[in-house]
Amino acid sequence: MLRYVIRRLLLLIPTLFFVALITFALAHAAPGSPFDKNENRPLPQSTIDRLNRLYGIDKPIHEQFILYMGNLLRLDLGSSLVKDRTVGEIISSQFPVSAQLGLQALLLALAVSLPLGVISALKQNSGVDYASMLFATIGTTVPSFVIAIVAIYIFAVNLKLIPIVGWGTPKHMILPTIILSLGAMAFLTRITRASMLEAIRQDYVRTARSKGLSEQVVIVGHTLKNAMIPVATILGPATAGLITGSFIIETLFSVPGIGREFILSINRRDYPLIMGVFLLYAFLIAVANLTVDLVYGLIDPRIKVAK
Amino acid sequence: MATITRPLSSAERAAELNVITRKQRSLWQDAMYRLFRNKAAIAGLIVIALAATMAILAPVIAPYSPTDYFTNNGKAAPTLAEPFWGDPKYYDPTHVFGTDAIGRDILSRLIWGARVSMLVGFVPVAIIFVVGVSIGMAAGFYGGWTDQILMRLTDVIYAFPDLLFLIIIMATVRNTDIGNIMGGLILMFTAIAIVNWVGMARLVRGQVLSLKEKEFIEAARSIGVPDRRIMIRHLLPNSLAPVIVAVAFGIPSAMLAEATLGFLGIGIRPPTATWGVMINEGFQVFSTTPWPAILPAVFIAIVMLAFTFVGDGLRDALDPRMKI
Numbered sequence: 001m002l003r004y005v006i007r008r009l010l011l012l013i014p015t016l017f018f019v020a021l022i023t024f025a026l027a028h029a030a031p032g033s034p035f036d037k038n039e040n041r042p043l044p045q046s047t048i049d050r051l052n053r054l055y056g057i058d059k060p061i062h063e064q065f066i067l068y069m070g071n072l073l074r075l076d077l078g079s080s081l082v083k084d085r086t087v088g089e090i091i092s093s094q095f096p097v098s099a100q101l102g103l104q105a106l107l108l109a110l111a112v113s114l115p116l117g118v119i120s121a122l123k124q125n126s127g128v129d130y131a132s133m134l135f136a137t138i139g140t141t142v143p144s145f146v147i148a149i150v151a152i153y154i155f156a157v158n159l160k161l162i163p164i165v166g167w168g169t170p171k172h173m174i175l176p177t178i179i180l181s182l183g184a185m186a187f188l189t190r191i192t193r194a195s196m197l198e199a200i201r202q203d204y205v206r207t208a209r210s211k212g213l214s215e216q217v218v219i220v221g222h223t224l225k226n227a228m229i230p231v232a233t234i235l236g237p238a239t240a241g242l243i244t245g246s247f248i249i250e251t252l253f254s255v256p257g258i259g260r261e262f263i264l265s266i267n268r269r270d271y272p273l274i275m276g277v278f279l280l281y282a283f284l285i286a287v288a289n290l291t292v293d294l295v296y297g298l299i300d301p302r303i304k305v306a307k
Numbered sequence: 308m309a310t311i312t313r314p315l316s317s318a319e320r321a322a323e324l325n326v327i328t329r330k331q332r333s334l335w336q337d338a339m340y341r342l343f344r345n346k347a348a349i350a351g352l353i354v355i356a357l358a359a360t361m362a363i364l365a366p367v368i369a370p371y372s373p374t375d376y377f378t379n380n381g382k383a384a385p386t387l388a389e390p391f392w393g394d395p396k397y398y399d400p401t402h403v404f405g406t407d408a409i410g411r412d413i414l415s416r417l418i419w420g421a422r423v424s425m426l427v428g429f430v431p432v433a434i435i436f437v438v439g440v441s442i443g444m445a446a447g448f449y450g451g452w453t454d455q456i457l458m459r460l461t462d463v464i465y466a467f468p469d470l471l472f473l474i475i476i477m478a479t480v481r482n483t484d485i486g487n488i489m490g491g492l493i494l495m496f497t498a499i500a501i502v503n504w505v506g507m508a509r510l511v512r513g514q515v516l517s518l519k520e521k522e523f524i525e526a527a528r529s530i531g532v533p534d535r536r537i538m539i540r541h542l543l544p545n546s547l548a549p550v551i552v553a554v555a556f557g558i559p560s561a562m563l564a565e566a567t568l569g570f571l572g573i574g575i576r577p578p579t580a581t582w583g584v585m586i587n588e589g590f591q592v593f594s595t596t597p598w599p600a601i602l603p604a605v606f607i608a609i610v611m612l613a614f615t616f617v618g619d620g621l622r623d624a625l626d627p628r629m630k631i
Contacts, residue, residue: 023479
C-alpha cells in the first residue's frame with residue numbers, strides 16, 4: 001500500500017513537469033512582451049529592456065525554463081507582472097476563498113444527491129424518481145452560467161432577496177454555492193440512483209430479505225455500502241468539475257477567489273500568474289484523483305491496489 | 308398428413324405454427340426504429356433542425372446585421388430597447404427582442420449566434436471523428452508505438468478537465484495571428500479538436516482491441532482479406548455504435564465550450580455574435596435590463612437539452628446495455 005502511494009506520488013512529477021512544459025511553451029509562444037500592450041502610452045525602449053532584464057525575459061528560452069523549474073522546486077512561482085506581489089502571495093491570499101466556496105459546494109452536493117439518489121432508486125418510476133431524474137438531466141445539461149443568470153435575475157434583480165455580486169456575508173455565499181454545486185449534485189444523483197438500483201437487485205440482498213431482516217437493515221446495512229463504491233469514484237471528476245466551475249461562478253458573482261484571478265490574469269497576460277494557478281490546479285486535481293483511487297482500494301476489497 | 312420432404316423456411320414454419328412474423332430488420336433499422344419511438348429524442352431532433360435552419364438561413368431571416376448599430380434607415384438604433392414582453396415605455400416595435408448596450412438588434416444576433424454555435428458544434432467534431440477514428444483504429448489494430456504514444460497522451464489529458472486545457476490554449480494563442488483568423492473561429496475549432504480527439508481515439512482503440520479477437524475477423528484473415536479492408540469493412544462498422552453516441556454528446560460539449568469561453572471573455576472575438584459573447588456583454592448591463600443576457604442563455608439551455616435528449620435516445624437505441 002505504502003509503496004503504491006509513493007509510486008503514485010512519484011508519477012505526479014512527470015505529469016506536473018509535462019504540464020509546466022506545455023504552459024511555459026504556450027505562454028512564451030504568445031506574441032509581444034507583457035510590457036508593450038499599452039499603445040497609448042508606449043514605454044521607452046530602455047525601460048522595456050530593463051523590465052525584461054528584471055523579469056529574466058531577455059534570456060534565451062531554454063535558460064528561462066530551467067530557471068523557472070529551478071524556482072518551482074523551491075516552490076517559488078515568480079512575481080506577478082501586473083501586481084506588485086509574488087504569485088505565491090496572490091495564491092495564498094485568494095485560494096482560501098475558492099477553497100471555502102468549493103468545499104461548501106461539494107458538501108451541499110453530497111448532502112442533497114445521496115439521499116435523493118437513494119430515494120429515487122428505492123421508489124423507482126414514482127413521481128419522486130421522475131422529478132429527481134428531471135433535475136439530474138437539467139443539472140448536468142444546462143450550463144451553470146445559464147442557471148446562474150436566471151437565478152440572479154429572479155432572486156437578486158426581481159425579488160431583491162440577495163445582493164447580486166460580492167463576497168463576505170452568508171447572504172453573498174448562498175447563490176454561488178448552490179449554483180456551483182448543481183452540476184456535481186445532478187451528476188452524483190444520477191450515479192447514486194444507478195448504483196443503488198444495481199445494488200438492490202443483487203442476490204445477497206434477496207438473501208438478506210428472505211432471512212427476514214427488516215427493510216431498514218437491508219437498505220442501510222447491505223445495499224448502501226455497496227452502492228457508495230461507484231459514487232466514491234466520481235468524487236475525483238466532481239472535484240475537477242468544481243474547480244473549472246469556480247472560474248465561471250467566481251467571475252459571474254465577483255467572488256475574490258483564485259478562479260476569478262485566473263481569468264483576470266489571462267486578460268492581463270500575466271503569464272507567471274497564469275502558469276502558477278494552472279500548476280496549482282493540476283496539482284490539486286492529481287491529488288484528488290490519487291485520493292479517490294486510494295479510497296476506492298480501501299472501500300472495495302475486490303480492488304487490489306498494491307501490486 | 309403430408310410428409311415433409313425439405314426443411315421449412317422460417318416463414319413457412321411460422322405459418323405452420325400459426326404465429327405472426329414481421330419483416331426482418333437490420334441492426335441499424337432496429338436502432339432507428341427505437342430512436343424514433345423515443346419522444347424526447349424526436350423533440351430534440353426537431354429543435355436541432357430548427358436551430359440548424361436558423362443557422363443556415365441567418366443572412367436571409369435576420370432582420371438586421373448582427374454587428375451594425377444602425378436601423379435599416381441608417382439611423383442609430385435605440386440602445387437597450389426592451390423586448391416586446393418588457394417595459395412598453397422602452398419597447399421599439401422594429402426590434403422585437405430589443406437591442407443591446409450599443410443598439411444592435413438582439414434577434415439578429417441570436418440568429419447569427421446560432422450559426423457560430425452550429426459551426427463550433429459540427430466542425431471540430433468532424434475533425435475529431437476523422438482523426439480519432441483513424442488513429443484509434445491504427446493503435447488498436449497494430450499496437451506498437453502508436454498505441455504507446457496514444458496511451459501516454461490520454462493519461463495526461465484525462466487527468467485534467469477539458470475546459471482548463473481550452474482556457475490555457477485560448478489564453479496564450481488567442482493574441483497571435485492564428486487567433487485572429489475569422490475572429491478566432493479557426494482557433495476555436497483547432498483547440499476543441501486538439502483537446503478532444505484523444506478521447507475518441509481511445510474509445511475506438513478499445514473497441515478494436517475487443518473486436519479483433521472475434522471469430523469473424525479471424526475468418527476474414529484466414530481467407531486473406533487485406534488489413535486495410537478488414538479495418539474499413541469489418542472493424543469500423545462494428546465499432547461505430549459507441550462512436551456515434553460519443554459524437555452526439557461531443558457536439559453539445561463543443562458548443563458549450565465555445566459559449567463558456569465566450570462568456571469568460573476569452574473565446575471568439577467581438578463583434579462576432581455568439582451566444583457566449585452575448586451573455587458576457589449582456590451581463591455588464593444586467594441590472595438595467597436582463598434580457599440581452601437571459602435570451603442567449605435560454606437559447607443555449609434549449610439547444611443543450613435538445614442534444615442531450617438526442618444523445619440519450621441514440622445511446623438507448625444503439626445499445627440498450629449501455630443505459631445508465
